[in-house]
Amino acid sequence: MKLSExxxxxxxxxxxxxGLITSSLQDGQVVAxxxxxxISPERFMQLNNMQQQQEHSHAHAKEVPPVPLKHHVTxxxxxxxxxxxxxxxxxxxxxxxxxxxxxxxVSARQLHxxxxxxxxxxxxxxxxxxxxxxxxxxxxxxxxxxSVQERKAIQAALKQVQQKLEKMEERYAIGELGRTTNEKxxxxxxxxxxxxxxxxxxxxxxxxxxxxxxVYFAVDMTTNLPIM
Numbered sequence: 001m002k003l004s005e006x007x008x009x010x011x012x013x014x015x016x017x018x019g020l021i022t023s024s025l026q027d028g029q030v031v032a033x034x035x036x037x038x039i040s041p042e043r044f045m046q047l048n049n050m051q052q053q054q055e056h057s058h059a060h061a062k063e064v065p066p067v068p069l070k071h072h073v074t075x076x077x078x079x080x081x082x083x084x085x086x087x088x089x090x091x092x093x094x095x096x097x098x099x100x101x102x103x104x105x106v107s108a109r110q111l112h113x114x115x116x117x118x119x120x121x122x123x124x125x126x127x128x129x130x131x132x133x134x135x136x137x138x139x140x141x142x143x144x145x146x147s148v149q150e151r152k153a154i155q156a157a158l159k160q161v162q163q164k165l166e167k168m169e170e171r172y173a174i175g176e177l178g179r180t181t182n183e184k185x186x187x188x189x190x191x192x193x194x195x196x197x198x199x200x201x202x203x204x205x206x207x208x209x210x211x212x213x214x215v216y217f218a219v220d221m222t223t224n225l226p227i228m
Contacts (some may be wrong), residue, residue, distance in 0.1 A: 018044040066093040067108055078102045119225040129219060136215045147204045154201045161193045181202060 015022055019037030032050070039047075052073050064070060067084030075097040082104070083094040095111055097104035126130065164188060172182040221228055 014046045075104050079153045124223045133215055151204050154197055158197050
């Protein structure tokens with residue numbers, strides 16, 4: 001049976017498979033089921049602890065220096081992004097298309113040379129530097145304006161989530177919710193709603209105090225594309 005990583009993770013988090021039953025009708029209480037457990041409670045806790053550690057420590061290598069054009073350049077036959085791999089016997093790097101029936105394959109050296117020449121064709125004349133700076137300032141100001149609007153929207157959403165958590169705490173305090181139910185759904189709200197909003201809010205720029213350095217970096221990159 002084929003299982004996706006997400007479905008497998010959800011399976012590991014379901015106490016049903018270690019012989020327990022939980023339901024919203026039971027006010028969050030966990031009871032022993034009559035069905036045979038497929039996994040021991042000790043192993044169940046071990047798997048969940050491993051999953052929590054991976055969520056905090058796992059990282060993907062997004063860039064591979066020998067094949068920097070991976071997922072950037074597309075196949076001229078089918079339009080799909082090229083991936084990269086190393087032929088270990090030859091110690092050479094290649095780009096390839098994974099589309100079934102296409103399987104384009106080209107050496108990194110063969111692809112890098114014309115790409116470098118392509119970048120060299122985008123040469124900025126000295127008399128165009130000042131207009132480019134003016135345009136870049138306008139672009140950054142527009143992006144800042146959009147980020148301000150997004151910050152306001154995220155702040156409003158964060159306020160709604162906080163109110164939802166406070167309401168649950170209030171219901172728990174007056175006995176309408178059990179401790180287990182309150183903790184379970186509070187964690188769910190924090191993980192699925194509060195944390196993603198907080199991350200988005202933190203990534204948004206707060207001001208334009210570094211506008212000059214932004215413009216300098218953008219123009220410097222534009223005038224030195226082949227080298228960079």
